[in-house]
Amino acid sequence: MTLTDIDTAVEPGDALTLGRRVRERRIELGFTLEQLAAAVDRAPSQLSAIENGKREPKLPLLRAIAQALSSTIDELLIEEAPSERAALEIAVERAQRGAVFESLGLAPIRVSKATSDETLKALQGLHQEVERLHRERAATPEEARRANTELRREMRVVGNYYPDLERAASGLLDSVGYVGGPVSQQSISNIAEKLGFSLHYVTDIPHSTRSVIDRRNGRIYLSANLPSRDARAPVLRALAGVVCGHEEPGSYGEFLRQRVEANYLAGAVLLPEGAAGDVLRRAKQERHISMEDLRDAFGVSYEMAAHRFTNLATEKLDLRVHFMKAHESGTLIKAYENDGVRFPSDALGNFEGASVCRNWTARTVFTQPDQFNPWYQYTDMSAGGTYWCTSRLEKAKEGLYSVSVGVRFEDVKWFRGRETTHRTSSNCPDDRCCKRASGELTRKWESAAWPEAATPTSLLAALPTGTFPGVDANEVYSFLERHEASR
Structure with missing residues (x-):
């Protein structure tokens, strides 16, 4: 038996486009709907449903x-x-059959x-604007945290x-x-050129x-203030x-997934799997x-080396x-684990944005007088045993950050710095661990202290919206227009 013998539906394509093609071809040949229906031995209503994209014909009928x-x-x-007019009709019909239009409770036109x-x-423009507003409304902090937690x-x-x-990096x-x-930077430029x-x-x-x-003109724009070595990662993230x-x-x-993939690809190119694995x-x-050592072997930042290690x-x-x-404020910016360590988290299980225990290596490193060498520390957790961690400080425009990598106590034997005598204990999330002042200090100051909170600008700000959250689309499009005109 061959495919032509099977009375099966056409593979799902675009019923609207198929219907418009049938209609335009019929009109082009001067056929009425009734004449075409008679030629294929079907009722005119069946052909009308096909032309309007409400029904997909099975293969023998097609x-x-x-x-x-x-x-x-x-x-x-x-x-x-088949034509510009047909494209308009299809766009409007498709929009009216979508979930966003349906949620409005309006009768289709x-x-x-x-x-x-x-x-x-x-109508098409109005629907596009409604969809944009719907996406912005959907991008709530809760939705973003759930997506991040799932990832x-x-x-x-x-x-x-x-x-x-x-494999892509290789x-x-x-x-x-x-x-x-x-x-080398030249290798990255060659990759871009290819x-x-x-x-x-x-x-x-x-x-x-x-x-x-x-993408239209095959150009990647980067800041002229980037050091040549540091330009490699932004180029690779853009190419990702x-x-x-x-x-x-x-x-x-x-x-979020695209951002993770871009960072991963950049790391996989700059610290190749084979060479870095060796x-x-x-x-x-x-x-x-x-x-x-991993950082120095491949000439990358400490953070990228730590990421790649994971x-x-x-x-x-x-x-x-x-x-x-x-x-440096104690806020957890990025986190990953598969060793059972219990990061601070919100009710949805999201790590980022939570406050790190003051006794963890990621916090104690900020108090060390030597901020050039790595800081090693063991931390006894009230739940989960003992973990060893190595941490370094890096500067950014927002202040200092600590970048830390850690393992369970039984795995520290493989790491440099395991001989450290630095050790702390953490009972977080119990607030008596590091968040609550001693009884003596509380009694002395609780009725006298009246601090003014340095409210972060992000506290009351809406979650960044748009196709690429946080990016000013008007600024980007104007930038591209300006540089295209200067070619």
């Missing part, structure tokens, strides 16, 4: 329609609208030949290791003849962006959208694993680990 119209099935199934192009354009859960399950991204490096050692992009360093990069990629096939994110969860395996054999630790070294980035 073949009969194509034959009656002196056409082919392939021609009728072309995905592009019948689109006919009498409906002017101006009316259709207005962190997935990362934990896979050990923060993604083979597809590793393919990019192979394309420019990488043979080992730190990946993907069809040129690099442009400008002084007017939009303030809300780290880079801007112009092309390599990973990213489209405009349709949800906050998709936006460095780490030798270090484990020597019981001397160090983020500083990608490879479980897959290549059979080690469970955790990672933290905390602001």
Whole structure:
């Protein structure tokens, strides 16, 4: 039995586009609906439903329609609208059948030949604006936290290791003849060129962006103030959208996933799986694993080396680990774990934004007089045993951050710094651990102290909205228009 013998529906494509193609071809040949219906032995109402995109014809009927119209099935199934007018009609019909329009509780407008192009354009524009507002309304802090928590859960399950991204990074490096050692800026430029992009360093990069990629003209714009070494990661993050096939994110969860993938790809290129894995395996054999050595071997930032270590630790070294980035205020900015450490979290299980215990390495490192060398510390947890952690400070425009990597006590034997005598205890989330003042201080000051809170600007601000949350689209589009005109 062949496919042509099976009375099955056509593979789901675009019923609206198919219907418009059938109608335009019929009108072009001068057939009435009744004449076409008679030619294929169907009722006119059935053909009308097909032309209006309300029904998909099964394969034998589609073949009969194509034959009656002196056409082919392939021609009728072309995905592009047959005309500009048809494209407008399809856009409006599709919008009226969508979940957003349905949620408004409005009756759909019948689109006919009498409906002017101006009316259709207005309806399409109104629907696009309603969808935009719907996306902004949906991007609540709770929705964002849930999406982030779900993504962190997935990362934990896979050990923060993604083979597809590793293969993509390896393919990019192979394309420019990488043979080992730190990946040069020239190699990154060559990768960009092979993907069809040129690099442009400008002084007017939009303030809300780290880079801007112009896919129409094959250009990547970066700040002229970036040191040449540090330009590698922004270029790779920009190219990640092309390599990973990213489209405009349709949800906050998709936006977060794309950002994680971009950072992962940049790390996988700058610290290649094979070479970085060799460095780490030798270090484990020597019981001397160090983020500083990994950083220096590939000429990257400490934070990127620490991130990359989490990608490879479980897959290549059979080690469970955790990672933290905390602001000097104590706020947890980034976190990952698959070693069972209990990060502070909100009611939804989200780590980011929570306050780190003052006794954890990520906080005690800020109090050390030596802020150049790594800080090592054991922390006895009230629940979960003892963890060892190494931490360093890094500067950013928002202040100081600590970047920390840790393991369970039984795994510290593989790391440099395990001989440290620094040790603390943490009973958080019990607020008697580090949040509540002693009884003596409380009695002395609770009725006399009246501090004014330094409210963070983000406390009352709405969650960033737009296709790319936090990015000023008007500024970006004006920037691209300005630079395209200057070519």
